[in-house]
Every structure is written in C-alpha cells, then in structure tokens.
Amino acid sequence: MISMQTKRRVARQGRLLGLAAAVGALAIMAGCANHSASGSVYTYGQAQQEQVVRLGTVQSVREVTIQNDKASGFGGLAGGALGGVAGNAVGGGSGRVLTTVGGAILGAVAGNAIENQTGKTRGLEITVRLDNGETRVIAQAADIPLSAGQRVRVVSGNGPTRVVPI
Numbered sequence: 001m002i003s004m005q006t007k008r009r010v011a012r013q014g015r016l017l018g019l020a021a022a023v024g025a026l027a028i029m030a031g032c033a034n035h036s037a038s039g040s041v042y043t044y045g046q047a048q049q050e051q052v053v054r055l056g057t058v059q060s061v062r063e064v065t066i067q068n069d070k071a072s073g074f075g076g077l078a079g080g081a082l083g084g085v086a087g088n089a090v091g092g093g094s095g096r097v098l099t100t101v102g103g104a105i106l107g108a109v110a111g112n113a114i115e116n117q118t119g120k121t122r123g124l125e126i127t128v129r130l131d132n133g134e135t136r137v138i139a140q141a142a143d144i145p146l147s148a149g150q151r152v153r154v155v156s157g158n159g160p161t162r163v164v165p166i
Contacts, residue, residue, distance in 0.1 A: 037066045037121055038141040039162040052157040055166070056130040058150045064139055068119030079111015080104045126163045128154055138163050 087103020088096060122142045129135050136154060138161050146152065146163060155162045 037123060037139070037160075039144045039164055043159070046159045049158045051155045054130050054132070054154045054156075056128040056136075056152055056154055058146055058148050058152055058163075059127040059129050059135070060148055061127075061146050062125045063142065064123045064125045066121040066123040066139065066141065068121075074111075075114050076108045076112035079114070080108035083107015083110070126152075128152060128163060130154065136161075 081104070083106050084100050084104035086107070087099040087101070090099050090103070123139050124142045124146060125137060125139045126146055127135065127137050138154070140160075140162060144164060146165065151166045153164050153166055155164060
C-alpha cells in the first residue's frame with residue numbers, strides 16, 4: 001500500500017514536471033518567432049534574387065515603433081497553461097480548483113501582454129529623395145545608423161525595400 005506522503009510527493013513531482021514542460025514549450029516557441037524589419041536581414045527566399053538599386057539622399061529620419069500585427073496567441077495559451085499549473089501547485093483541497101482557474105486566467109493575461117511587448121521593435125521612418133527627383137518613405141528596424149544628408153542606396157524588388165548607407 002502506498003503511503004499518503006508518497007502520494008503527495010508523486011503529485012508534487014507531476015506538477016513540477018508539468019510546469020517544466022510548459023516553460024520549455026514557451027521557450028521553444030519564443031525561439032521560433034523570428035520576424036525582422038532589419039535592413040540587414042534577408043530571408044532564405046530573398047537570397048540570390050535580383051534587386052533594384054536606386055541612389056538618393058536621406059531627407060529626414062524619425063523614430064517609430066514597429067509592431068508585429070500577427071500575434072500567434074501562443075503567449076496567452078502558454079501563460080494560461082503555466083498559470084494553471086502554478087495555481088494547481090499552490091492550491092490545496094477544495095481551493096485547488098479556484099487557484100488553478102485563477103492562475104490560468106492571470107497567466108493568460110500576462111502571457112498575452114508579454115507576447116505583445118516582445119512583438120515591438122525600435123524602428124526608423126526614413127524619407128529619401130532619390131536622384132531622379134522622387135521622394136520615398138521607408139520604415140525599417142533601427143539597426144543601421146542613418147541621418148539627414150547621408151547618401152544611401154534604396155534596395156527593392158521581390159520583397160521588402162531597404163535603405164542602406166553607400
């Protein structure tokens with residue numbers, strides 16, 4: 001016959017294993033989300049594709065926020081699972097259901113908020129006067145320093161348009 005203490009220990013280990021699995025899944029999925037608005041990042045499909053290059057001069061640069069508009073929903077799902085496991089581990093007796101549900105709700109809200117924050121990137125809105133007289137505005141990640149008066153290449157075609165220094 002299994003003692004009550006052994007049953008509790010096995011239940012506690014099961015909850016810890018569930019918590020570890022939820023955290024691991026969250027870490028794996030976070031690593032899969034790799035959206036980039038960088039002027040220096042090409043996708044595999046964009047590599048070895050001909051691009052059109054136009055020369056111009058930066059007229060102005062303004063800081064902006066680039067927001068990922070395609071949230072996966074995984075933040076809320078993983079947060080809810082993690083919160084539910086944590087709530088279940090804390091609660092005891094008849095209160096366990098309440099702590100599990102409460103933990104799941106709070107975890108889902110927190111996970112969604114975290115996913116929304118991680119989907120934001122510091123960006124630049126760059127206004128370029130092309131040598132042919134046309135003016136273009138391109139927003140991209142703020143990973144390449146650009147300033148008014150700087151000569152640049154505007155690279156476009158078969159994907160995003162990029163502004164890069166000459």
